[in-house]
Amino acid sequence: MSYSTPSGENVHKAGAFDIRTFIAMLIGIYGVVLVVMGLFFTSDEELAKADDLNINLWAGLGMVVLAALFQAWAIWKPVVVPEHERAEHDARARRDDDPTTP
Amino acid sequence: MIFAATEQQLRLDANWVDYLLVGIYFAFVLGIGIMAKRSVSSSLDFFLSGRSLPAWVTGLAFISANLGAVEIVGMSANGANYGIATMHYFWIGAVPAMLFLGVVMMPFYYGSKVRSVPEFMRRRFGTGAHLVNALSFAVAQLLIAGINLYLLASIVNVLLGWPLWISLIIAAAIVLAYTALGGLSAAIYNEVLQFFIIVAALLPLTLVGLHKVGGWGGLKEQIGASPGGPEQLSSWPGTALSGFESPVLSVIGIVFGLGFVLSFGYWTTNFVEVQRAMASNSMSAARRSPIIGAFPKMFIPFIVVIPGMIAAVAVNEVAQYKQAGAPADSSVTYNDSILFLMRDLLPNGMLGVAIAGLMASFMAGMAANISAFNTVFSYDLWETYVKKDKPDGYYTSVGRVATVAATVIAIGTATFAASYSNIMTYLQTLFGFFNAPLFATFILGMFWKRMTATAGWAGLVAGTAGAVLVWVLSEDVLGVIGIGAQGGAFVAAAVAFVVDIIVSVAVSMATRPKEESSLRGLVYSLTPKDDFHDPDQRDLAWWQQPTKLAGIALVLVIALNLAFL
Numbered sequence A: 001m002s003y004s005t006p007s008g009e010n011v012h013k014a015g016a017f018d019i020r021t022f023i024a025m026l027i028g029i030y031g032v033v034l035v036v037m038g039l040f041f042t043s044d045e046e047l048a049k050a051d052d053l054n055i056n057l058w059a060g061l062g063m064v065v066l067a068a069l070f071q072a073w074a075i076w077k078p079v080v081v082p083e084h085e086r087a088e089h090d091a092r093a094r095r096d097d098d099p100t101t102p
Numbered sequence B: 001m002i003f004a005a006t007e008q009q010l011r012l013d014a015n016w017v018d019y020l021l022v023g024i025y026f027a028f029v030l031g032i033g034i035m036a037k038r039s040v041s042s043s044l045d046f047f048l049s050g051r052s053l054p055a056w057v058t059g060l061a062f063i064s065a066n067l068g069a070v071e072i073v074g075m076s077a078n079g080a081n082y083g084i085a086t087m088h089y090f091w092i093g094a095v096p097a098m099l100f101l102g103v104v105m106m107p108f109y110y111g112s113k114v115r116s117v118p119e120f121m122r123r124r125f126g127t128g129a130h131l132v133n134a135l136s137f138a139v140a141q142l143l144i145a146g147i148n149l150y151l152l153a154s155i156v157n158v159l160l161g162w163p164l165w166i167s168l169i170i171a172a173a174i175v176l177a178y179t180a181l182g183g184l185s186a187a188i189y190n191e192v193l194q195f196f197i198i199v200a201a202l203l204p205l206t207l208v209g210l211h212k213v214g215g216w217g218g219l220k221e222q223i224g225a226s227p228g229g230p231e232q233l234s235s236w237p238g239t240a241l242s243g244f245e246s247p248v249l250s251v252i253g254i255v256f257g258l259g260f261v262l263s264f265g266y267w268t269t270n271f272v273e274v275q276r277a278m279a280s281n282s283m284s285a286a287r288r289s290p291i292i293g294a295f296p297k298m299f300i301p302f303i304v305v306i307p308g309m310i311a312a313v314a315v316n317e318v319a320q321y322k323q324a325g326a327p328a329d330s331s332v333t334y335n336d337s338i339l340f341l342m343r344d345l346l347p348n349g350m351l352g353v354a355i356a357g358l359m360a361s362f363m364a365g366m367a368a369n370i371s372a373f374n375t376v377f378s379y380d381l382w383e384t385y386v387k388k389d390k391p392d393g394y395y396t397s398v399g400r401v402a403t404v405a406a407t408v409i410a411i412g413t414a415t416f417a418a419s420y421s422n423i424m425t426y427l428q429t430l431f432g433f434f435n436a437p438l439f440a441t442f443i444l445g446m447f448w449k450r451m452t453a454t455a456g457w458a459g460l461v462a463g464t465a466g467a468v469l470v471w472v473l474s475e476d477v478l479g480v481i482g483i484g485a486q487g488g489a490f491v492a493a494a495v496a497f498v499v500d501i502i503v504s505v506a507v508s509m510a511t512r513p514k515e516e517s518s519l520r521g522l523v524y525s526l527t528p529k530d531d532f533h534d535p536d537q538r539d540l541a542w543w544q545q546p547t548k549l550a551g552i553a554l555v556l557v558i559a560l561n562l563a564f565l
Helices: A019-041 A044-049 A055-076 A083-097 B016-037 B043-051 B055-064 B069-091 B095-111 B117-125 B127-160 B164-212 B215-225 B229-233 B247-269 B271-278 B283-314 B316-323 B334-345 B350-386 B392-419 B421-447 B453-473 B487-510 B546-563
Strands: A002-004 A010-013 A080-082
Touching: A019 A055, A019 B016, A019 B164, A019 B350, A055 B164, A055 B350, B016 B164, B016 B350, B055 B164, B055 B271, B055 B283, B069 B127, B069 B229, B069 B247, B069 B283, B069 B316, B069 B334, B069 B350, B069 B546, B095 B117, B095 B247, B095 B271, B095 B283, B095 B421, B095 B546, B117 B127, B117 B271, B117 B350, B117 B421, B117 B453, B127 B164, B127 B334, B127 B350, B127 B392, B127 B421, B127 B453, B164 B215, B164 B271, B164 B283, B164 B334, B164 B350, B164 B392, B215 B229, B215 B283, B247 B271, B247 B421, B247 B487, B271 B283, B271 B350, B283 B316, B283 B334, B283 B546, B316 B334, B334 B350, B350 B392, B421 B453, B421 B487, B453 B487
Parallel strands: none
Antiparallel strands: A002 A010, A010 A080
16 A cells, blocks of 8 residues: 655555564464463473473463564554655666666 | 484474464465565565565574574584583674674675675676586585475474475475565565574573573583583683694684684675575665674574583483483484473473474575575576576576475485485585685685686685595594594685685786776775765664674674683
């Protein structure tokens, strides 16, 4: 999608494809699953493996926080591609198509 | 070849939650490939991501491309074997070279608008050096992709019990799917995601391991009492690692052999790495990528080497193996350290994340090899020597076909590796030797305008031959020279460097230099300063300026060295 910045330059928002949202989603899902596992489904036997450190719970909480930070970053500073760079880039692609240039 | 423990010992007790977590990861990997495909509209998009990526993305991809199987399994094994001295591979053997690449060499690569490292070679030295570089690089990538694939399949085989050939084909199909669809963008975005998954897998493993052995103090105490003793707790002089008996020689060997020649050769001329930086959106971002990558690179050993050290005292099998002096006939090897640690410490849930992390790391390595291979094959070999002057779309198709072919060949190499592991190890060492003289040729060519085209390829060939000779004479093969352990590789690399410089200078004196006008952007003294500067350099904040950032990284890595003296 395209819209204008206050300076009047046309920019192109990268939309759904922002790697930060992907990272936030994947790490977030992992975090939630691990927290649930840590709270309800980690047996005493498994806890004893690690001398009673509930790593599922703590790692899960850490991942949830990391995911939230990434999502916040992605919302705070969305990816924008200035229109003139796109034009330049498209022109370069056309130039590459031209067999007469080396 | 590398996971020697019997399947019984290492089979992980994964349940459906773990499989689910691994499955979700693969869904994301493919999703990124599909999303990235939408943005591919020219060959430059496919091979260099349209030179449009931000520096933090290319910076993380830069180290992630290197964070493959060999790195994680190999460095945790070294950690178990040599202790803290293994940190040299990161603090001496990587960070300084990455900073040098960003500060000194990247302006030439990015500023000359070449599309690959061999292409720089062609413009600076012409066909001879270009062919040596492009062909050796392409063949080496296919080989290493095969090794990464084999390691990936064998870990699936050992951990989950799937037959080797099924794991091979599935793993290859997944890497193929996203690299063929989305080109370099898909590979790079996945590398960034992989970086976080690898950290999410290894950081909790390290923490729970430290908890188990009684914290850092407990680990020090137990390592001090184990074979190798307290020496394994300090990084210098690293005599066990280098194989030199004299501490002074050991320090010199590590600093010059590993730190200067080997690592500069690898990090500054290896297109797998440089390609990531070339995909950035501006000159300053390209220079920043290896420098930004240097920061996580400094701290990765804490989640790779330390788990190896923990395994050497906390995992019964590994501890016994170390006590027994690493017998050759043992069913366990140091390479198994991290897998044993996962088996012993992680509950279901975290186990799934850890398996996903290991698979991510192995796929990162293979995808990086393949995406660098298809660029060099399409631009440097096909477009330069086979079919010139075709429309741009043609080369994108060539790239896709090359990706498929490379994957099929990698499956073949992987099958070969499964049966002839020794040959593969030798071949891999051999290809390592191509890197050592490359740095000498590049640095001389960038700063000495007199260096001629003939000197370009002659230096490379002579340097490589010198390295191979030393390696054959060392304890690794014939044993004529008494250097073993890692020292043989250090000396071989140093010889390659010196021979390359001597031959290049001698040949340059006897042959005609290139026209000065054709060397703009390629040689320092013939390039106007403005070519190297970003138009908006002055608007950058201090933390966006490559040299200042590199200065901070340098101070930090020196501090780390001092902290573990």
